[in-house]
Amino acid sequence: xxxxxxxxxxxxxxxxxxxxxxxxxxxxxxxxxxxxxxxxxxxxxxxxxxxxxxxxxxxxxxxxxxxxxxxxxxxxxxxxxxxxxxxxxxxxxxxxxxxxxxxxxxxxxxxxxxxxxxxxxxxxxxxxxxxxxxxxxxxxxxxxxxxxxxxxxxxxxxxxxxxxxxxxxxxxxxxxxxxxxxxxxxxxxxxxxxxxxxxxxxxxxxxxxxxxxxxxxxxxxxxxxxxxxxxxxxxxxxxxxxxxxxxxxxxxxxxxxxxxxxxxxxxxxxxxxxxxxxxxxxxxxxxxxxxxxxxxxxxxxxxxxxxxxxxxxxxxxxxxxxxxxxxxxxxxxxxxxxxxxxxxxxxxxxxxxxxxxxxxxxxxxxxxxxxxxxxxxxxxxxxxxxxxxxxxxxxxxxxxxxxxxxxxxxxxxxxxxxxxxxxxxxxxxxxxxxxxxxxxxxxxxxxxxx
Numbered sequence: 001x002x003x004x005x006x007x008x009x010x011x012x013x014x015x016x017x018x019x020x021x022x023x024x025x026x027x028x029x030x031x032x033x034x035x036x037x038x039x040x041x042x043x044x045x046x047x048x049x050x051x052x053x054x055x056x057x058x059x060x061x062x063x064x065x066x067x068x069x070x071x072x073x074x075x076x077x078x079x080x081x082x083x084x085x086x087x088x089x090x091x092x093x094x095x096x097x098x099x100x101x102x103x104x105x106x107x108x109x110x111x112x113x114x115x116x117x118x119x120x121x122x123x124x125x126x127x128x129x130x131x132x133x134x135x136x137x138x139x140x141x142x143x144x145x146x147x148x149x150x151x152x153x154x155x156x157x158x159x160x161x162x163x164x165x166x167x168x169x170x171x172x173x174x175x176x177x178x179x180x181x182x183x184x185x186x187x188x189x190x191x192x193x194x195x196x197x198x199x200x201x202x203x204x205x206x207x208x209x210x211x212x213x214x215x216x217x218x219x220x221x222x223x224x225x226x227x228x229x230x231x232x233x234x235x236x237x238x239x240x241x242x243x244x245x246x247x248x249x250x251x252x253x254x255x256x257x258x259x260x261x262x263x264x265x266x267x268x269x270x271x272x273x274x275x276x277x278x279x280x281x282x283x284x285x286x287x288x289x290x291x292x293x294x295x296x297x298x299x300x301x302x303x304x305x306x307x308x309x310x311x312x313x314x315x316x317x318x319x320x321x322x323x324x325x326x327x328x329x330x331x332x333x334x335x336x337x338x339x340x341x342x343x344x345x346x347x348x349x350x351x352x353x354x355x356x357x358x359x360x361x362x363x364x365x366x367x368x369x370x371x372x373x374x375x376x377x378x379x380x381x382x383x384x385x386x387x388x389x390x391x392x393x394x395x396x397x398x399x400x401x402x403x404x405x406x407x408x409x410x411x412x413x414x415x416x417x418x419x420x421x422x423x424x425x426x427x428x429x430x431x432x433x434x435x436x437x438x439x440x441x442x443x444x445x446x447x448x449x450x
Contacts, residue, residue: 002021002025002029002033003033003036005021006018006021006022006033006047007037009021010043010046010047015046015050018047018050019050022047022050022051022055023050023051023052023055027055027058027059027062028062030047030051030055030059031059031062031063033047034047034048034059034063034067035063035064035067038066038067038070041070041074044067044070044071045070045071045074048060048071049075049079053082053083053086054086056083056086057083057086057087057091060083060087060095061087061088061091061094061095065098065099068095068098068099069099069100069103072099072103072106072107073103077106080106080107084107088135088137088162089122089135089136089137090133090134090135090137090162090237090240090243092119093119093122093123093132095107096119096123097123097127097132118136125207126208128210128211128212129207129208129209129210129211130205130206130207130208130209130210130211130213130214130226130228130239131207131208131228131236131237132211133211133214133239133243133244133247134207134228134236134237134238134239135162135237135238135239135240135243136236136237137160137161137162138161138162138163138168138225138227138235138237138238139154139157139161139163139164139166139167139168140167140168140169140170140174140235141153141167141168141169141170141180141194142169142170142171142172142194143169143170143171143177143178143193143194143195143198144193144194144195145193145194146190146191146192146193146194147185147188147189147190147191147192147194147197148190148191150167150180150185150194151185151186154167154182154185162238162240163224163225163238163240164182165181165182165224165225166179166180166181166182166224166225167179167180167181167182167185168227168235168238169194169195169198170235173234174234174235175232175233175234175235176202176204176227176229176233176234176235177195177198177200178195178198178199178200178202179198179199179202179227180194180197180198180199184197185197202227203217203221203223203226203227204226204227204228204229205217205226205227205228205229205239206228206229206230206231207228207229207230207236209228211247211251212251214226214239214244214247215244215247215248215251216341218241218244219340219341220341223241224240224241225238225239225240225241226238226239226244251339252339292427292430294427294431295320295427295430295431295434298431298434298435298438299316299434302434302438305438305441305442309441309445311380311384312437312438312441315388315391315437316434316437318388318392319388319391319392319395319433319434319437320426320429320430320433320434322366322392322395322396323395323396323398323399323426323429323430323432323433324399324425324426324429324430326359326362326395326396326399326400326403326429327399327400327402327403327425327426327428327429328403328425328426329400329403330355330358330399330400330401330402330403330404331403331404331406331407331425333404334351334403334404334407334408334417335407335417338407338408338411338417339417343408345408345411345412347408348405348408351404351405351408352401352404352405354404355400355401355403355404356397356400356401358400359396359397359399359400359401360397362396362400363392363393363394363395363396363397364393366392366393366396367389367390367392367393367396368389370385370388370389370392371385371386371389374388374389383444383445386444387437387440387441387444387445388437390440391433391436391437391440394436395429395432395433395436395437398429398432398433398436399425399429399432399433402425402428402429402432403425403429406424406425406428
């Protein structure tokens with residue numbers, strides 16, 4: 001096993017054998033090993049220095065920020081420059097965005113002078129924009145090139161590029177005109193002109209485009225790469241699928257955190273301080289606690305009713321829990337559908353109609369089962385069984401409609417739909433369920449309640 005072998009060779013201090021074992025392993029596995037055994041910083045640095053420079057660059061790109069800082073701090077300027085030259089440009093930008101200012105300053109001082117202004121330009125893009133995700137290492141061809149010239153160009157620059165599956169066709173001003181796949185190039189005659197072979201129906205995003213919009217394009221059209229242009233249609237860079245997968249994971253994590261009533265955090269759980277975890281959770285819990293006072297005020301308002309019929313209180317937890325869960329089911333499905341682009345704001349009537357039918361099936365089913373349970377198993381009187389069951393059915397219908405419409409309403413107001421998930425929906429539905437319950441109770445037991 002790789003890990004065991006490396007540890008044994010480290011103990012023996014057999015650097016020659018260690019170097020051979022390391023450089024025959026995949027960069028991802030090496031990075032995972034270094035992170036899992038980072039308690040011994042000295043050994044981690046030794047292992048990193050034994051890597052060939054091309055493998056070292058890939059390993060470095062896959063390390064966490066803390067490990068990257070340790071490595072940068074441990075190597076001299078010459079080694080640092082060599083490492084930077086091997087990194088893909090987008091990996092370089094990702095690295096710099098997470099670094100403290102003193103590290104960024106040292107990196108820029110050791111980077112090629114002609115590229116420093118380009119790095120500064122990338123660092124100025126908004127964090128969640130397409131410009132912050134793109135790389136400049138893409139394959140571009142002039143529309144006047146022949147297939148033979150194009151293939152020669154590919155061979156010349158292939159090693160320096162992140163991907164060569166797709167070549168982007170540009171004019172003399174570097175404006176994007178179309179694209180052509182490597183497969184099509186290889187299948188075409190040498191004397192054919194690229195401008196006549198290229199696909200002009202091409203998708204692209206601007207540097208200022210939000211990353212969520214780019215995610216939508218990747219999902220909808222099964223893309224592996226997406227060109228990024230400026231306001232004048234000049235090709236600036238490309239976004240590759242590996243970077244987009246990271247964004248999708250980040251967006252999903254953020255949505256799950258919001259749906260659980262937590263402030264989103266990009267740090268890993270074990271790497272986040274107790275204070276930060278508490279702060280991220282406390283804010284929303286305070287909001288929900290305050291909003292829950294509405295529920296308390298409703299119960300207080302009907303306190304005399306409960307005193308006269310204590311049996312009414314027994315069903316409150318069940319009604320609130322069921323209503324909250326029903327609303328959370330709908331909101332989760334709608335939020336996910338909106339995130340995938342399956343549901344749009346204009347679909348609100350379709351959502352209402354579908355959730356209404358679903359809620360009627362579910363509400364009636366739960367009401368019938370609850371009536372049988374209360375009347376025949378718990379031996380409650382007919383009126384009480386009917387009261388709780390009817391309230392339950394109505395609550396489920398309202399909960400599902402509220403859970404389905406709130407995320408769409410949030411999107412309409414330019415808010416994140418994930419905010420309108422579980423806890424908030426539950427708070428709203430709880431209040432509505434109680435109002436319905438006590439109103440029906442007073443109507444049904446008007447002869448008993450005064």
